[in-house]
Structures are given as C-alpha cells and as structure tokens.
Amino acid sequence: MDAEDIERTLNRLAHEIVERNKGSKNLAIVGIRTRGEFLAKRIAEKTSRLENNQIPVGILDITFYRDDVRLKLRQPEVKTTEIDFAIDDKDIILVDDVLFTGRTVRAALDELMDFGRPKTVQLVVLVDRGGRELPIQADFVGRRVKTSLNERVKVKLKEVDGEDLVLLVEED
Numbered sequence: 001m002d003a004e005d006i007e008r009t010l011n012r013l014a015h016e017i018v019e020r021n022k023g024s025k026n027l028a029i030v031g032i033r034t035r036g037e038f039l040a041k042r043i044a045e046k047t048s049r050l051e052n053n054q055i056p057v058g059i060l061d062i063t064f065y066r067d068d069v070r071l072k073l074r075q076p077e078v079k080t081t082e083i084d085f086a087i088d089d090k091d092i093i094l095v096d097d098v099l100f101t102g103r104t105v106r107a108a109l110d111e112l113m114d115f116g117r118p119k120t121v122q123l124v125v126l127v128d129r130g131g132r133e134l135p136i137q138a139d140f141v142g143r144r145v146k147t148s149l150n151e152r153v154k155v156k157l158k159e160v161d162g163e164d165l166v167l168l169v170e171e172d
Contacts, residue, residue: 058083102134
C-alpha cells in the first residue's frame with residue numbers, strides 16, 4: 001500500500017465505523033503504541049469531521065501486559081498509556097496496524113479492562129495477515145494479506161518513519 005492507498009483505506013474505515021455504530025456519539029478511539037496510536041488519531045480526526053463532533057482518543061502501551069515480556073532478553077522500552085477519559089459504557093474502537101497472532105490485541109484488552117468496563121470493544125486493523133494463535137478477529141480491516149511465517153508486514157507511517165507505506169518483506 002502506498003500513501004494514497006492508506007489514506008483511502010482510513011477514510012473507508014472511518015465511514016464503516018460510523019455506519020456500524022449509528023453515529024459517533026458514544027465512541028472513543030484507543031490506539032496501541034506505536035503505529036496504532038497514529039492510525040487511531042487519523043481515524044478519530046476523519047470520524048470527527050464526518051460527524052462534526054470531537055471523539056476522545058487514548059493510547060495504550062501494552063509492554064507489561066504482553067505474555068512474552070519475560071521471554072525477551074533485551075530490556076523492554078516502556079512508554080506511557082494515555083487514557084484521560086472514562087471508558088465505562090463507551091463503544092471503544094481499538095486500533096492497531098497489523099493483526100497476526102492476536103497476542104498484542106489480547107494484551108491490549110487486558111490493559112483496557114483495567115481502566116473500566118466499556119459497552120463494546122471493536123478492533124480496527126490496517127492489515128490482517130492471518131496466522132492467529134488466539135481466537136481474535138478484527139471488526140474492521142483495511143486489507144487482508146495472507147502471509148507465510150517467513151514473511152512480515154512492515155507498516156511505515158509518516159509520524160514515525162517519515163512516509164506512509166505498507167510492505168510485505170521476506171525475513172531470513
């Protein structure tokens with residue numbers, strides 16, 4: 001996907017979110033660090049423009065909620081979670097860049113529940129690459145790409161990487 005593909009996809013996702021939720025009055029959008037954070041902000045901006053109202057945006061850092069944090073040899077880089085609104089009875093739109101095994105989403109759900117009890121949690125991903133290890137699926141998908149275990153979906157966003165691009169790369 002190039003920058004135009006990503007822009008069109010985010011526009012479509014914003015429309016789908018509004019349509020399925022019959023508006024945006026009860027929505028709050030939460031992105032999973034790092035790239036999910038910026039996708040969440042973009043989707044919130046587009047949805048706010050569509051609905052002419054401000055949608056709260058939060059950010060989750062799931063580092064300590066991951067089930068593999070103790071297995072990694074390197075020191076994890078911990079950033080902050082920023083949710084400065086009540087999530088109780090809200091329809092939470094959880095945003096990530098790539099859905100693969102489902103473990104990141106499971107960790108995000110665990111952390112999110114520590115903040116309260118949302119009415120619903122709906123998952124939005126830019127790319128679903130299949131390969132689930134857990135029974136988790138996205139409610140809104142930008143693009144589905146079947147990958148092998150030696151392939152990786154690499155998402156680049158201008159806020160982090162200086163450009164918008166999605167690549168399928170083969171790992172050694």
